[in-house]
Amino acid sequence: MxxxxxxxxxxxxxxxxxxxxxxxxxxxxxxxxxxxxxxxxxxxxxxxxxxxxxxxxxxxxxxxxxxxxxxxxxxxxxxxxxxxxxxxxxxxxxxxxxxxxxxxxxxxxxxxxxxxxxxxxxxxxxxxxxxxDPNMVDVTRRVEFNSAHRLHSRFLSDEENARIFGKCNNPMGHGHNYELEVTVRGAIDERTGMVIGIGELDEVIQREIVERYDHKNLNLDLEEFQTVNPTSEEFARVIWSRLASCFTRPALYRVRLVETGNNSFEYYGE
Ligand SMILES: [Zn+2]
Ligand SMILES: [Zn+2]
Structure with missing residues (x-):
């Protein structure tokens, strides 16, 4: 307990x-x-x-x-x-x-x-x-960005899409103030007292996530969502794969995507 x-x-x-x-x-x-x-x-x-x-x-x-x-x-x-x-x-x-x-x-x-x-x-x-364990310390940074999406699966008929996704299947889409938490896990560097430089972590998150997705229409503007339905589950997975290769030591531990105050999604890799 x-x-x-x-x-x-x-x-x-x-x-x-x-x-x-x-x-x-x-x-x-x-x-x-x-x-x-x-x-x-x-x-x-x-x-x-x-x-x-x-x-x-x-x-x-x-x-x-x-x-x-x-x-x-x-x-x-x-x-x-x-x-x-x-x-x-x-x-x-x-x-x-x-x-x-x-x-x-x-x-x-x-x-x-x-x-x-x-x-x-x-x-x-x-x-x-x-x-x-000073070799396994988690550092989490939270950022916000805004994107539009339409939930629509190419594997389903229009009727099935409408039934499953409801108003989120609205043809013109809708938007969210997404919040993203990025957690890296690693050792505290004795020389700096940090797991990762604040500026270093921010630079990766800005470049890979905020600049790419902020004020964008996920379905129309991003090639990764041309064949993938931009649900927050898929979005969290896409964010993970963009960030994971940017971190070795410390390694990426978790991404948490908050779609609205009521819905959030966590992903820890495969
Ligand atoms: Zn939505
Ligand atoms: Zn301070």
Whole structure:
């Protein structure tokens, strides 16, 4: 059984290697490399695992988990990570490293349940997930784009298409504000504190996905949908295959395509 507890905190940081040029810094740390420092409202989601106690009916008291989280995260709140936290005096306080630090500080207090995963959201569009193995850290980036499509299968008659896809089979099509989450999984590079450069990841997603699909009609403008019905299932698979070859270390782990607030699709490869 998994239980999740959230806690948020605000902290300042600066991620910039003084030896590198601005260009190299931005490719690695994105806008976190700009200026003298800035802050984030971090959101931390901790999942713990355990068995249900047959007498109490709970795995572990979430009030205790909340207290343990507060003891670890409290001192980070309203701090400047580079200056105030001894762990970051001589290494960059990236979100990857911050997730590992919070995990390691929580670990000794977890005697009645198991730490399962720690998700640390740096912004609404970037998060890190840690499960105790520094060689398998997930970094997720979220982007948005807008495309039109018409659901229509060339293998079916017009009547069958109309019956299965309903108004989504409308001959003139319709559009969505798609949200895409791209997750890569890999080791934290000791030199940078990152799994992948923020600018490097963004460059691939922009080039392969946003520039290709934003403000396009999938059926009319894209050769990959000339024979493939642009359902979100197929779209997620097409996105996966475009991105997978761009990543080796770290490797592509997951794509999640949100078609509307009610429908989302995840793909992990074959
Ligand atoms: Zn930052
Ligand atoms: Zn649609």
């Amino acid at each position: 998994l239980l999740t507890r959230k806690i948020s905190f605000s902290a300042a940081h600066a991620c910039r290697n003084p030896v590198w040029t601005d260009e190299v810094n931005v490719r690695m740390y994105g806008s976190c490399a700009l200026g003298t420092g800035h802050g984030h409202d971090y959101l931390c989601e901790l999942a713990v695992a355990g068995r249900i106690d047959p007498q109490t009916g709970i795995v572990v008291n979430l009030v205790d988990i909340k207290q343990r989280l507060k003891r670890v995260v409290g001192p980070l709140d309203s701090s400047h990570l580079n200056v105030d936290d001894p762990a970051f005096r001589d290494k960059m306080p990236t979100t990857e490293r911050l997730a590992v630090e919070i995990w390691n500080r929580l670990l000794p207090a977890m005697n009645d349940c198991e730490l399962f995963s720690l998700r640390l959201h740096e912004t609404r569009t970037r998060r890190v997930e840690y499960r105790g």
